[in-house]
Amino acid sequence: MKLFNSIDLHKKSQLYLFAIVLVSVLILVNVFVSKYRVRWDLTENEKFSLSSKTREVLSLINEPIDIIAFIKKGSATGKQVENLLKEYEYSSDFINVDIIDPQKKPSLARKYKIEQFNTIIIKKGKKSRTLKHENLFLFGKVPGDMSFRGEHAISRAILDLITQREAVIYFLMGHGEGSIMWEYSEVRDYLMGEGYSPKKLQLSVEGKVPDDAGLIIEVGPEKDITPKEREIIEKYLEAGGRLLFLNNPGRELREWNRIFEKYGIRVDNNLVVDPERGFFMDVLSPVALTKHHATTKHILDKNLAVVFPFTSSVSRTDETPDDIRIYSLFVTSSSSWGETDLKAQKVSKDEEDIPGPLYLGFALEKVTQEDKTEPFAVVLGCSAFIGEEALKLEGNLEYFINTVNWLVSSENTLFIEPKRQTVSTVMLIPRDIKVLFLTTVVIVPLAVVLLGVMIWWRRKNL
Amino acid sequence: MKIWAVYRKELRSYFCSPLAYTVIGVYLALSGYFFSVILVTTKQLIMTGVFANMGLMLVFIAPILTMRLLTAEESEGTMELLLTTPVTVFDIVVGKYLAAFTVFLMGTVLTLSFPLFLCTYGSPDFGPIITGYTGFVLLGGAFLAIGLFMSATTDNQVIAGVLTFGVGLALWIVGWLAEELTGKARDIANHISAVQRYEGFLYGVLDLSDVTYFITIILAFVFLTCFAVIKRNCF
Numbered sequence: 001m002k003l004f005n006s007i008d009l010h011k012k013s014q015l016y017l018f019a020i021v022l023v024s025v026l027i028l029v030n031v032f033v034s035k036y037r038v039r040w041d042l043t044e045n046e047k048f049s050l051s052s053k054t055r056e057v058l059s060l061i062n063e064p065i066d067i068i069a070f071i072k073k074g075s076a077t078g079k080q081v082e083n084l085l086k087e088y089e090y091s092s093d094f095i096n097v098d099i100i101d102p103q104k105k106p107s108l109a110r111k112y113k114i115e116q117f118n119t120i121i122i123k124k125g126k127k128s129r130t131l132k133h134e135n136l137f138l139f140g141k142v143p144g145d146m147s148f149r150g151e152h153a154i155s156r157a158i159l160d161l162i163t164q165r166e167a168v169i170y171f172l173m174g175h176g177e178g179s180i181m182w183e184y185s186e187v188r189d190y191l192m193g194e195g196y197s198p199k200k201l202q203l204s205v206e207g208k209v210p211d212d213a214g215l216i217i218e219v220g221p222e223k224d225i226t227p228k229e230r231e232i233i234e235k236y237l238e239a240g241g242r243l244l245f246l247n248n249p250g251r252e253l254r255e256w257n258r259i260f261e262k263y264g265i266r267v268d269n270n271l272v273v274d275p276e277r278g279f280f281m282d283v284l285s286p287v288a289l290t291k292h293h294a295t296t297k298h299i300l301d302k303n304l305a306v307v308f309p310f311t312s313s314v315s316r317t318d319e320t321p322d323d324i325r326i327y328s329l330f331v332t333s334s335s336s337w338g339e340t341d342l343k344a345q346k347v348s349k350d351e352e353d354i355p356g357p358l359y360l361g362f363a364l365e366k367v368t369q370e371d372k373t374e375p376f377a378v379v380l381g382c383s384a385f386i387g388e389e390a391l392k393l394e395g396n397l398e399y400f401i402n403t404v405n406w407l408v409s410s411e412n413t414l415f416i417e418p419k420r421q422t423v424s425t426v427m428l429i430p431r432d433i434k435v436l437f438l439t440t441v442v443i444v445p446l447a448v449v450l451l452g453v454m455i456w457w458r459r460k461n462l
Numbered sequence: 463m464k465i466w467a468v469y470r471k472e473l474r475s476y477f478c479s480p481l482a483y484t485v486i487g488v489y490l491a492l493s494g495y496f497f498s499v500i501l502v503t504t505k506q507l508i509m510t511g512v513f514a515n516m517g518l519m520l521v522f523i524a525p526i527l528t529m530r531l532l533t534a535e536e537s538e539g540t541m542e543l544l545l546t547t548p549v550t551v552f553d554i555v556v557g558k559y560l561a562a563f564t565v566f567l568m569g570t571v572l573t574l575s576f577p578l579f580l581c582t583y584g585s586p587d588f589g590p591i592i593t594g595y596t597g598f599v600l601l602g603g604a605f606l607a608i609g610l611f612m613s614a615t616t617d618n619q620v621i622a623g624v625l626t627f628g629v630g631l632a633l634w635i636v637g638w639l640a641e642e643l644t645g646k647a648r649d650i651a652n653h654i655s656a657v658q659r660y661e662g663f664l665y666g667v668l669d670l671s672d673v674t675y676f677i678t679i680i681l682a683f684v685f686l687t688c689f690a691v692i693k694r695n696c697f
Contacts (some may be wrong), residue, residue: 016677019689022682022685023682026682027678035655037669037671038669039662039667040667041666041670042589042593042666043665043667117595132687207520239582252470350663386684424584424585425506426505426583427505428583433502436501439581440490440494440576442491445486445490446487448486448572449483455483
């Protein structure tokens with residue numbers, strides 16, 4: 001019998017042989033194609049494709065790296081993480097990706113202390129990095145507006161693991177600051193996800209700022225530093241060290257201000273009251289006007305605000321050193337004031353208070369010998385904005401992370417622009433829904449069925 | 463071309479009976495329902511969820527479209543007559559397959575009203591819509607090829623339909639099984655899973671290995687159908 005005009009299969013054995021050869025060839029083609037991956041990412045901003053920077057990082061890998069992703073199967077964000085990780089796996093022979101649904105394998109989730117979906121563990125030998133959902137996704141103000149920065153976070157973590165480079169951030173202790181193990185544990189986790197190694201530092205015990213410090217952060221001191229500690233910090237800053245200072249209003253910080261005044265600013269001992277720009281009418285939580293600077297660029301781009309609950313103002317002094325550039329970051333409304341009577345039962349604007357508009361923070365840049373500027377310090381009047389209750393308000397977390405990234409940054413820092421993925425949305429009015437439903441569910445299908453019935457009827461009556 | 467003669471005859475038989483119209487009509491109504499409900503509830507101008515549901519519907523639609531393709535020829539005894547003509551087995555099988563595929567494509571073309579609706583509401587990302595349709599057509603082609611093969615293995619249309627449904631469903635759910643497995647078994651399950659292969663298309667990624675997978679199923683089952691017809695009528 002003829003299969004084609006040119007092929008005539010006379011025997012059963014010929015038939016079976018032909019079938020076996022055909023199936024084998026097709027299987028081999030599949031194996032070959034899956035080994036040499038060719039793919040096209042047709043999404044608007046190529047969200048499933050790796051950037052050239054990531055490919056450079058992957059080319060540096062020479063030891064196996066295991067990536068374990070705990071994601072919820074079927075979720076859109078989980079799928080995005082999974083697709084991206086597959087790209088890493090396909091792009092490097094050294095990367096092995098394991099996707100796990102923590103609900104189906106709770107024992108594994110417990111082993112890695114997984115608390116939320118979209119958590120990624122990246123392991124190389126005994127060292128590992130943990131990336132959380134917030135390290136991978138940044139949410140905008142409008143529902144559906146979300147940036148996926150997974151590639152930045154994963155590539156950076158891989159780079160840190162293969163170069164064994166750790167950007168260490170020291171949190172100052174010993175002056176009543178909140179602990180990074182408790183009050184600011186969330187902040188610590190996010191920083192770790194960003195590839196930093198947060199550690200505690202008690203200057204009165206250490207006697208100096210450790211050499212590996214990429215940044216020191218002072219969060220909400222209850223007490224001022226001692227003159228000896230001030231000298232250590234001054235020495236560190238003069239040697240090119242970087243500082244992030246977040247004030248806790250209600251105390252005079254003479255020693256800290258002695259440092260700041262050298263650079264042209266000071267932290268005021270007041271409490272900012274802003275009746276015009278309070279967060280949900282809370283006059284003690286100003287949502288100040290954000291000014292343009294490298295640290296605020298991302299939140300301005302996304303039209304996000306930063307909420308500063310319980311903040312003092314920061315002001316400029318008369319003199320600024322020639323090698324320092326000062327940039328104001330946040331300004332309150334003209335109807336705001338700095339309340340100086342912090343023991344009053346009720347806040348009211350009076351003569352002793354500082355009239356608005358007030359600055360809530362400054363970024364300081366140092367002019368280098370090549371006449372360029374580099375990050376030096378950020379001083380803010382508020383520490384509560386990164387507290388447990390306020391961290392996820394508006395753009396607080398993103399601003400904090402951007403500030404730290406800016407302060408720690410150097411020319412060698414890897415940065416991959418997040419991929420914005422605004423899914424077009426539509427709000428349908430009842431009339432639109434009616435038209436949509438009638439057209440797609442009733443009219444078109446019914447027209448097809450009626451056409452069939454008509455043809456059948458006509459043929460029947462022929 | 464002899465293939466076209468078989469194709470035309472088969473297509474005529476589809477559209478002279480209410481079968482094709484009923485299948486396309488019901489399929490459009492269900493797809494339209496998924497499209498409307500997903501759009502109204504998510505408010506997002508994307509078709510990922512719609513394609514996923516339409517893909518699952520193919521598991522049910524493909525057996526209906528294909529179960530009579532070769533069983534009818536065998537049970538009515540017309541196959542022997544056909545094989546005495548200058549038409550080769552390949553012509554018969556491919557002609558019939560293309561006819562079933564055309565019916566499926568006609569139904570698919572009518573769903574193009576969905577992206578048109580999206581365009582009237584805003585600016586959807588067309589990449590995932592294009593790849594979604596590509597994946598959907600390939601998935602449909604694969605299920606129809608399986609159905610064609612099953613219709614060549616039995617004289618009974620119901621059995622052919624049930625077998626097609628069973629194999630289609632197995633290819634669909636093997637991806638769920640993969641989540642419970644580890645190591646090589648998981649890789650193999652993922653490799654043969656139609657869902658895993660189809661998923662990439664839904665998100666806007668066109669992967670050559672996924673395209674090859676579906677084309678392999680189509681080619682393999684079309685040729686296996688040829689062999690099955692020869693075996694039944696020759697040996």
